[in-house]
Amino acid sequence: MIFFIKEKQNFKKGFPVFLCFLFVLVVFLSSCNNSEQPTFTNRIASIVYKNCTPCHRSGEAGGYSFVTYEEISKHADLIAAVTKDGYMPPWPADTAYSRFCDEFVLTQSELQALQLWAESGAPLGDENNIPKSPEFFVDSIHEKPDLILKMTKSFFIKGDNADKFMIAKLPYEIAHDTFIRAIEFVPGNRKLLHHMNGHLVSYPEGKKKNVSDGEHLVEMNMDTDQILIYQRLGLQNDDGTFPALTPSVINYLPGVISTVYPEGIGGYRMSKKGAFLLKDLHYGPTPVSDSDQSVIKVYFGNKPPKRPTNELILGTLGVSEVLPPLQIPPDEVSSFSTEITTTEKISLLTVNPHLHLLGKSFKGYAIKPNGDTIPLVRINKWDFRWQYFYTYKKPVIIPKGSRICAEAVFDNTTSNPNNPFSPPRQVGERNTSMRTTDEMFQFIITFLPYRRGDENISLEH
Numbered sequence: 001m002i003f004f005i006k007e008k009q010n011f012k013k014g015f016p017v018f019l020c021f022l023f024v025l026v027v028f029l030s031s032c033n034n035s036e037q038p039t040f041t042n043r044i045a046s047i048v049y050k051n052c053t054p055c056h057r058s059g060e061a062g063g064y065s066f067v068t069y070e071e072i073s074k075h076a077d078l079i080a081a082v083t084k085d086g087y088m089p090p091w092p093a094d095t096a097y098s099r100f101c102d103e104f105v106l107t108q109s110e111l112q113a114l115q116l117w118a119e120s121g122a123p124l125g126d127e128n129n130i131p132k133s134p135e136f137f138v139d140s141i142h143e144k145p146d147l148i149l150k151m152t153k154s155f156f157i158k159g160d161n162a163d164k165f166m167i168a169k170l171p172y173e174i175a176h177d178t179f180i181r182a183i184e185f186v187p188g189n190r191k192l193l194h195h196m197n198g199h200l201v202s203y204p205e206g207k208k209k210n211v212s213d214g215e216h217l218v219e220m221n222m223d224t225d226q227i228l229i230y231q232r233l234g235l236q237n238d239d240g241t242f243p244a245l246t247p248s249v250i251n252y253l254p255g256v257i258s259t260v261y262p263e264g265i266g267g268y269r270m271s272k273k274g275a276f277l278l279k280d281l282h283y284g285p286t287p288v289s290d291s292d293q294s295v296i297k298v299y300f301g302n303k304p305p306k307r308p309t310n311e312l313i314l315g316t317l318g319v320s321e322v323l324p325p326l327q328i329p330p331d332e333v334s335s336f337s338t339e340i341t342t343t344e345k346i347s348l349l350t351v352n353p354h355l356h357l358l359g360k361s362f363k364g365y366a367i368k369p370n371g372d373t374i375p376l377v378r379i380n381k382w383d384f385r386w387q388y389f390y391t392y393k394k395p396v397i398i399p400k401g402s403r404i405c406a407e408a409v410f411d412n413t414t415s416n417p418n419n420p421f422s423p424p425r426q427v428g429e430r431n432t433s434m435r436t437t438d439e440m441f442q443f444i445i446t447f448l449p450y451r452r453g454d455e456n457i458s459l460e461h
């Protein structure tokens with residue numbers, strides 16, 4: 001630009017140079033995709049394949065399948081509309097605060113391209129250069145699973161507008177002891193299944209004849225003794241003692257996509273005989289009867305897990321108190337917080353903010369002993385439907401003696417369209433209830449004790 005202004009003073013002499021500059025500029029602009037008429041081939045396919053197709057293909061949650069040009073162009077106007085108003089792709093975390101793996105986020109220019117494409121009639125473009133649609137494994141996060149276990153019985157969800165809490169046992173028997181690299185949970189009913197916390201039961205050699213003993217689906221009554229439930233499920237060894245239980249090997253919340261760590265991080269030992277225990281299987285209220293038969297997919301590893309991950313829950317049912325106690329008065333917007341202090345230096349892998357329907361916003365951060373703040377996650381507009389386990393691109397290193405803090409704002413007024421009560425009622429934590437209409441405030445973190453070099457590990461795949 002400076003060059004241009006200078007030349008302007010001596011117009012005659014500068015004119016050919018200016019023409020030359022203009023020519024270069026035109027060539028440059030026309031070779032630059034962004035200003036070109038967006039077509040399916042030159043721009044739209046790659047945007048949709050990255051940000052939409054993972055959930056919009058057969059067997060996935062998104063209803064519409066967006067794989068071929070026909071499927072995508074047919075819905076160009078709808079795609080333009082849902083992206084313009086920010087409804088899709090679903091990514092509640094503020095990317096200006098912290099960044100994660102596998103973000104579903106459109107840049108301003110991608111957003112504009114989708115609008116422009118729809119307005120101009122969704123052209124295909126150069127049909128010889130259509131990008132290949134991405135390869136996905138049906139119903140699967142990555143390659144073919146080594147073991148697929150389905151709930152032995154489908155759960156009939158009665159349409160009585162009441163929350164339901166179940167425990168399912170998925171027994172298995174394999175050829176020999178092995179290692180688990182990753183576990184994937186595929187809900188059979190994504191509309192109604194709100195939560196699941198999966199544990200792994202391992203029977204030592206010779207301790208259990210028939211892993212299928214007992215009931216496979218039991219209602220989880222909050223007041224019933226847990227041991228009684230475990231006995232009904234036939235979890236005990238043949239001598240009546242209980243086998244080892246590895247807690248929280250897999251968790252599900254609305255929209256969660258399973259996390260897969262690089263080899264060497266996470267993973268579990270898996271004995272020849274055992275069972276997955278799907279606890280806290282929580283189905284939201286529905287007026288229409290429905291059913292669920294969820295599936296667990298297991299990916300075996302070759303090596304023993306070197307660095308098992310640790311999980312910590314802050315807040316409701318967790319290790320730190322919610323302050324003030326989580327009681328949300330009607331017709332008010334109120335704020336709560338919870339925090340812990342780290343007793344060792346840690347490498348933080350994932351964070352999962354969890355609230356229910358009254359959630360309005362959420363913020364998680366760490367404060368180092370020297371006073372510096374490490375931003376962890378910020379959700380400016382809470383959305384109950386998308387509660388990812390956000391995975392950092394690289395572990396976030398948090399020094400020993402840091403405070404890990406979470407702040408949640410709840411909107412218990414009539415202006416919250418998700419408020420389950422009209423007029424609003426006092427809502428809060430109730431005993432150990434996890435009903436959708438009661439509230440929870442949790443910040444779940446997964447981490448490793450720090451090791452030198454952790455800051456350079458890539459968690460992307």
Ligand code: HEC
Nearest residue numbers: 051052054055061062063078079082083088089090104385
């Ligand atoms: C993480 C999964 C996920 C991603 C990524 C995603 N969607 Fe969706 N989408 C869904 C689900 C699930 C629904 C069903 C609606 C619901 O339950 O809220 C949906 C619904 C829709 C609908 C139907 C809206 C209606 O009114 O019926 C459209 C259109 C849509 N998505 C377009 C897109 C587009 C375009 C993208 C990419 C820019 C995208 N989605 C990315 C999961 C996803």
